[in-house]
Amino acid sequence: MKTISTLALSIGMAAMSTSFVAAAEPTAEEILKTYADIALAGYEDALTTAKALDAAADALIANPSEETLSAAREAWRASRPSYQQTEAFRFGNAIVDEWEGKVNAWPLDEGLIDYVDTSYGSESDENGLYTANVIANSKITIDGAEVDAAEITPAFLQDTLQEAGGIEANVATGYHAVEFLLWGQDLHGTEAGAGERPVTDYSTDANAKRRGQYLDAATDLLVTDLEEMVANWKEGGAARTALAESGIATILTGMGSLSFGELAGERMKLGLLLHDPEEEHDCFSDNTHVSHLNDAVGIQNVYLGKYTRVDGSVIEGPSISQLIAARDPALDTEIRALLDATLTAMHEMSARAEGGEAYDQMIAEGNEAGNAAVQKAIDGLVAQTRGIERAVALLELGDTVTIEQSDSLTNPEAVFQ
Amino acid sequence: MHMRLTAFLVITLIAGLAFASEGGTRPDLTPKDLERVRAVTAPATDFSKPENFEQLPAGAATVKKRVNQDIFSFSSANLTFEQEEQFKLGNALFRKVWVSSPASTEASDGLGPLFNARGCQNCHLKDGRGHTPSGAGDDAVSMFLRLSVPAHGEADQQALAGGAKVIPEPTYGGQLQDFAVQGLKPEGKMAISYTDEPVTLGDGMVVTLRRPDYSVTDLAYGPMADDVMLSPRVAPQMIGLGLLEQVPAEDILANADPDDRDGDGISGRANFATEEGVRQLGRFGWKAGTASIRAQSADAFAGDIGIATPLVMKPHGDCTAAQADCLAAPTGEQERLGPSEAPDPVLELVTFYSQNLGVPQRRKVDDPQVLRGKQAFYEANCTSCHTPKFVTSRDAPTPAHRFQLIWPYSDLLLHDMGDGLADHRPEGEADGYEWRTPPLWGIGLTETVSGHTEFLHDGRARNLTEAILWHGGEAQAARDAFAQMSKSERDDLVAFLESL
Numbered sequence: 064m065k066t067i068s069t070l071a072l073s074i075g076m077a078a079m080s081t082s083f084v085a086a087a088e089p090t091a092e093e094i095l096k097t098y099a100d101i102a103l104a105g106y107e108d109a110l111t112t113a114k115a116l117d118a119a120a121d122a123l124i125a126n127p128s129e130e131t132l133s134a135a136r137e138a139w140r141a142s143r144p145s146y147q148q149t150e151a152f153r154f155g156n157a158i159v160d161e162w163e164g165k166v167n168a169w170p171l172d173e174g175l176i177d178y179v180d181t182s183y184g185s186e187s188d189e190n191g192l193y194t195a196n197v198i199a200n201s202k203i204t205i206d207g208a209e210v211d212a213a214e215i216t217p218a219f220l221q222d223t224l225q226e227a228g229g230i231e232a233n234v235a236t237g238y239h240a241v242e243f244l245l246w247g248q249d250l251h252g253t254e255a256g257a258g259e260r261p262v263t264d265y266s267t268d269a270n271a272k273r274r275g276q277y278l279d280a281a282t283d284l285l286v287t288d289l290e291e292m293v294a295n296w297k298e299g300g301a302a303r304t305a306l307a308e309s310g311i312a313t314i315l316t317g318m319g320s321l322s323f324g325e326l327a328g329e330r331m332k333l334g335l336l337l338h339d340p341e342e343e344h345d346c347f348s349d350n351t352h353v354s355h356l357n358d359a360v361g362i363q364n365v366y367l368g369k370y371t372r373v374d375g376s377v378i379e380g381p382s383i384s385q386l387i388a389a390r391d392p393a394l395d396t397e398i399r400a401l402l403d404a405t406l407t408a409m410h411e412m413s414a415r416a417e418g419g420e421a422y423d424q425m426i427a428e429g430n431e432a433g434n435a436a437v438q439k440a441i442d443g444l445v446a447q448t449r450g451i452e453r454a455v456a457l458l459e460l461g462d463t464v465t466i467e468q469s470d471s472l473t474n475p476e477a478v479f480q
Numbered sequence: 481m482h483m484r485l486t487a488f489l490v491i492t493l494i495a496g497l498a499f500a501s502e503g504g505t506r507p508d509l510t511p512k513d514l515e516r517v518r519a520v521t522a523p524a525t526d527f528s529k530p531e532n533f534e535q536l537p538a539g540a541a542t543v544k545k546r547v548n549q550d551i552f553s554f555s556s557a558n559l560t561f562e563q564e565e566q567f568k569l570g571n572a573l574f575r576k577v578w579v580s581s582p583a584s585t586e587a588s589d590g591l592g593p594l595f596n597a598r599g600c601q602n603c604h605l606k607d608g609r610g611h612t613p614s615g616a617g618d619d620a621v622s623m624f625l626r627l628s629v630p631a632h633g634e635a636d637q638q639a640l641a642g643g644a645k646v647i648p649e650p651t652y653g654g655q656l657q658d659f660a661v662q663g664l665k666p667e668g669k670m671a672i673s674y675t676d677e678p679v680t681l682g683d684g685m686v687v688t689l690r691r692p693d694y695s696v697t698d699l700a701y702g703p704m705a706d707d708v709m710l711s712p713r714v715a716p717q718m719i720g721l722g723l724l725e726q727v728p729a730e731d732i733l734a735n736a737d738p739d740d741r742d743g744d745g746i747s748g749r750a751n752f753a754t755e756e757g758v759r760q761l762g763r764f765g766w767k768a769g770t771a772s773i774r775a776q777s778a779d780a781f782a783g784d785i786g787i788a789t790p791l792v793m794k795p796h797g798d799c800t801a802a803q804a805d806c807l808a809a810p811t812g813e814q815e816r817l818g819p820s821e822a823p824d825p826v827l828e829l830v831t832f833y834s835q836n837l838g839v840p841q842r843r844k845v846d847d848p849q850v851l852r853g854k855q856a857f858y859e860a861n862c863t864s865c866h867t868p869k870f871v872t873s874r875d876a877p878t879p880a881h882r883f884q885l886i887w888p889y890s891d892l893l894l895h896d897m898g899d900g901l902a903d904h905r906p907e908g909e910a911d912g913y914e915w916r917t918p919p920l921w922g923i924g925l926t927e928t929v930s931g932h933t934e935f936l937h938d939g940r941a942r943n944l945t946e947a948i949l950w951h952g953g954e955a956q957a958a959r960d961a962f963a964q965m966s967k968s969e970r971d972d973l974v975a976f977l978e979s980l
Contacts, residue, residue, distance in 0.1 A: 157546050164550075172577075207615030229549075229605035229931065231575055319561040328565035333572045339588050342572070448561045 088389035089381030097380030103296035108145035110289040117282040124275035127265035147357035154320035155313040171234035217284040246347035253427030257349035327444035340423035352416035398450040405443030508874040527855035539884030543838035552607040556838040570833025575601040580661035581812040590812020590821030592786035594657035603715040608929035610715030612939040626711040643754035653798035665700035682964035709905035712938040722835030726872040748893040768916035789827040853976025860961035867891040889920035898952020924978035
């Protein structure tokens with residue numbers, strides 16, 4: 064009896080000292096402050112790189128050449144990692160989710176914007192704007208009404224053309240519209256090669272001026288949209304303020320929804336299922352591997368409470384990882400390992416792409432090794448979501464994170480009280 | 481009340497008998513739960529404040545996001561991360577544009593040859609209601625014409641007795657496809673003309689309704705049968721469908737009164753559909769002609785887009801024997817992807833998506849005007865058909881649909897809606913005057929989501945007042961009660977509808 068209680072006591076002390084050494088449990092306020100600080104820094108970085116893109120686009124329009132076109136494409140590529148890392152903030156923060164479609168909507172019916180190859184199809188369709196080609200037409204018809212498109216301005220793109228006719232594929236703004244304007248259609252299917260828009264589209268082509276107008280408007284709009292989101296995360300901004308109510312469940316919702324449904328599912332599994340290069344996130348530039356990788360980085364950032372900025376500086380603070388470690392160190396270790404495993408798989412996939420096998424080639428039918436590389440990343444994302452679900456259970460956040468065992472299901476009294 | 485053909489009466493009687501054994505009390509509940517369900521679904525009696533949980537029309541599945549034009553496009557709030565993935569895959573397929581065969585993307589081809597749309601969301605815009613053409617040049621419509629002919633001879637009679645819902649028009653099939661793949665002609669164009677029809681309300685106010693007249697122009701495959709029956713259909717909103725699928729048949733049939741035994745002038749009849757070999761209660765479509773969302777999705781793939789799924793293996797869609805070129809066109813079937821144009825699990829994912837579009841929470845539920853309007857809605861007896869509440873089955877396959885208190889404001893039954901709305905085109909056991917009570921949840925968000933306020937099966941009503949005034953037949957008394965209300969009472973009632 065005595066022996067046992069001594070043993071129990073020593074185990075208890077050991078456990079106490081372990082948790083004491085591990086870390087004091089951070090408060091929700093502290094964790095959310097780090098989270099909001101990373102969001103602010105992330106959107107600031109996205110804004111900085113978008114401004115560089117805007118400047119490069121201006122240079123291309125003013126002086127079209129192979130060099131300025133190439134520089135604009137590089138600026139677009141450089142703008143993607145920081146934005147994609149902010150996607151971990153999208154789900155869970157209603158204000159971000161509501162805004163996101165303006166800057167990163169895909170897939171898009173590019174025939175709305177500019178000329179397309181005949182293989183794209185020209186048959187009339189319920190999406191009357193499928194081949195509206197606003198760059199070539201100063202008047203277009205939306206829902207039977209003629210619309211003046213003489214001036215392509217940010218306001219025209221945002222208020223008139225975006226989702227015209229209620230069709231979500233009518234994407235007129237954001238990164239992917241700009242991507243299409245810089246690369247053009249990728250007509251290589253699941254073969255090697257990206258879009259090959261010639262620089263003459265901005266110099267000698269009959270519609271060069273209007274194309275430049277569109278590019279100018281779209282990049283200007285991207286900058287103002289990002290400015291709006293930066294303001295939302297500043298001290299007193301709407302997104303930061305809303306966290307006080309939504310709490311740390313916001314972090315896990317964002318991680319889980321991006322990991323599983325959005326990235327593993329809609330952006331990756333679907334393309335693999337259909338072997339369809341149209342189901343590629345950055346389909347004009349073949350930059351998809353970078354986008355997917357940085358989504359995974361963003362998820363890890365918010366878990367660890369640590370973000371490495373574009374300039375190399377680091378934002379770091381109390382994290383949800385520390386909170387979980389204080390309550391269940393093994394679970395924290397497991398989740399970290401799961402996030403690492405996903406990143407390893409993403410890096411492998413990315414290395415294939417950098418090595419010359421683009422993402423659309425990887426998902427091609429019959430490319431077993433490529434398919435497997437994508438599948439491994441998907442599996443990693445699904446597995447890490449299982450870990451996130453356990454974190455939700457540990458922190459007893461089931462009421463606020465949208466998971467199956469919500470209160471009114473397990474406890475019907477909540478519906479019929 | 482219109483006399484139905486004897487054959488339909490007989491079928492109805494048989495149906496009644498066949499279903500009697502399945503009717504009665506819900507098998508999914510204990511006596512104690514049954515009592516609780518009865519108590520919680522009892523009609524409202526106190527209109528001084530909202531009822532418990534009225535704010536959440538879909539129970540725990542209710543969407544609580546910011547209200548904007550995306551508000552019908554979110555998943556039910558109580559899905560797991562994994563189910564959220566299924567939903568998103570389904571969403572991607574829902575908005576997918578199918579292409580004609582042959583194409584390099586073999587898993588995505590198979591469009592048509594005749595079609596109304598290239599993808600689901602091209603008609604189900606923002607997952608909300610479709611609309612009528614806004615002008616002569618507006619091809620961007622989200623409505624079409626259903627076609628059929630009366631039964632001629634024994635073969636047709638046998639087909640109907642064997643579960644066929646209609647006898648298709650011999651040349652043009654079950655609906656008019658106004659698009660076709662390259663090299664084929666579209667079948668024709670739907671033409672609508674409207675005639676103004678002024679209606680004077682009790683207080684002297686005049687509301688001008690527009691009465692539509694439908695015809696078909698540019699017929700590409702010869703004349704239609706003289707006795708063709710046209711029924712225009714607007715794409716319905718997509719929210720809350722999985723919950724409606726899980727309202728126990730017993731609870732729906734409990735409201736049926738086919739012979740109007742209670743003498744209130746309101747019958748309420750069930751439609752039935754034989755799907756996957758099983759005769760089931762119809763719930764979906766403007767005439768409740770379909771029992772399950774899976775079947776509804778498969779029918780739409782085949783009829784509207786021309787895509788074969790494992791459930792409806794019609795790679796040539798709605799082509800008929802009289803359309804030889806159409807039947808000769810290439811299909812999108814590839815053996816290694818499975819026998820259908822849409823390979824597994826496309827149909828399952830689109831079905832899951834369609835089952836899990838969430839219903840937004842109500843606004844202004846405690847606003848005094850809304851509460852007055854709710855009382856007026858009850859007092860005008862609108863609730864006789866627009867049944868406010870149900871509790872879904874405990875046995876629902878998806879946990880998120882189980883045992884939720886939901887507020888669709890529909891009995892999911894057929895009602896004779898009078899001459900004004902009649903399409904004179906029977907479908908299954910629904911006659912040419914009957915329509916299924918459409919759910920009202922989300923109706924107040926139509927303008928936000930869809931940018932219009934067109935209602936009823938063909939979008940003829942341009943606002944809620946017009947929609948109510950079109951009600952006739954069994955709903956005549958309720959319509960007349962509304963027409964006799966003072967302006968402020970009518971405004972209250974409309975404010976209540978807009979809060980749904």
